[in-house]
Amino acid sequence: MVLQAQENRAIILAAGLGTRLKPLTDHKPKALLEWEGKPLLEHVVEKLKSSGFTSIIVNLHHHADMIRDFVKQKDYFGIEIEFSHEKDELLDTGGGIAFASWFFGKDPFLVYNVDILSNIDLRAMYEDHLKSGAIASMAVKERVTTRSLLMDGDGLLKGWRDNRTGETILTHASADGLIPIAFSAIHIMDPKVFTLFPKEKRFSLMPFYLELAKLYPVHLYRHDRDSWADMGKLESFN
Numbered sequence: 001m002v003l004q005a006q007e008n009r010a011i012i013l014a015a016g017l018g019t020r021l022k023p024l025t026d027h028k029p030k031a032l033l034e035w036e037g038k039p040l041l042e043h044v045v046e047k048l049k050s051s052g053f054t055s056i057i058v059n060l061h062h063h064a065d066m067i068r069d070f071v072k073q074k075d076y077f078g079i080e081i082e083f084s085h086e087k088d089e090l091l092d093t094g095g096g097i098a099f100a101s102w103f104f105g106k107d108p109f110l111v112y113n114v115d116i117l118s119n120i121d122l123r124a125m126y127e128d129h130l131k132s133g134a135i136a137s138m139a140v141k142e143r144v145t146t147r148s149l150l151m152d153g154d155g156l157l158k159g160w161r162d163n164r165t166g167e168t169i170l171t172h173a174s175a176d177g178l179i180p181i182a183f184s185a186i187h188i189m190d191p192k193v194f195t196l197f198p199k200e201k202r203f204s205l206m207p208f209y210l211e212l213a214k215l216y217p218v219h220l221y222r223h224d225r226d227s228w229a230d231m232g233k234l235e236s237f238n
Contacts (some may be wrong), residue, residue: 008055011100012044013093015061015086020233029063030232031114032070040114040231041067043197045077051122053110057079057103059085059096064137082209092196093205100192113185115232120186129188132204134219135212136193137171139184142224148180149220158219184228 019023031041041058047057056079060067064085071081084100090100097111103124108129110122120139129137138157140149150159150170159170160180168175196212197203212218229236 003066004131007056008053009057009089009104010048010060010112011050011084011097011103012041012056012112013096013112014041014114015064015090016115016232017062017090022234024234024237025062029067031058032063032069033231033237034119035044035117035231035237039070040117040238041070042074043117044078044112045081046115046132048110048112048122048164049077049079049128051153055103057082057084057100058114058236059084059086059100061085061090063117089202091202093197094203095201097205098143098194098197098203099203101191104191104194106191108188108190110207111187112191113232115187115230116228117231118184118186118226118228119184120184120185120226120228125221125223127187127217130220133217134191136209136217137188137219139186139220140181140220140222141184141226141228142222143182143228145182147183149183150175150178151181151220152178155220155222157209157213157220160206171210173177181222184223185230196220 014031016030018030020086021030032039050149060083068083082103086099146163148161148163149157150161152158161168161180209218
């Protein structure tokens with residue numbers, strides 16, 4: 001089943017410097033590092049395309065022209081692909097999405113990090129988001145992580161914890177009964193978030209989500225049985 005009656009738009013976050021991947025990213029963007037014979041960007045575009053997302057914007061900064069040229073060489077993978085070039089400075093996750101806001105319409109859109117490989121069912125996640133009525137849905141998975149989201153029994157975001165230092169941020173007064181779970185760097189947002197974003201041009205998304213969850217339901221979509229890999233670290237390519 002392919003997504004129907006929606007605009008099916010997505011953003012691939014590919015602007016990062018890839019500092020965890022040095023020296024591989026000294027002369028090549030993270031998005032073009034190859035895994036199993038294909039660049040990470042190609043893996044992600046093909047996944048999104050097969051899931052029914054036919055309009056994609058890619059945010060750029062580090063070696064931006066190399067990414068543009070690659071997509072052109074691939075004839076845009078037979079779908080609509082636009083670019084959002086953060087020329088002057090990296091805008092962080094939140095700022096990067098805000099900078100590309102012109103691309104999105106009235107329907108919820110997908111956000112996918114270019115360095116994530118997973119067999120998560122994006123169609124099922126999208127349908128689940130629509131049913132949830134939440135302003136945003138974040139894919140989460142039970143795995144070892146240095147930082148956890150904190151989820152209540154209804155699957156809603158209620159906090160964040162640094163598992164190394166114990167630092168905890170709660171959206172509500174009590175941490176009783178909250179479940180730690182790892183964020184998969186895959187999420188769906190309602191365009192309403194653009195009216196709620198901070199005024200700063202550059203901002204991180206996680207603090208925004210924690211503030212948002214104080215006022216609106218932020219849904220956590222569990223995909224524990226799916227494979228998931230962070231390809232943004234050097235050991236993933238060893």
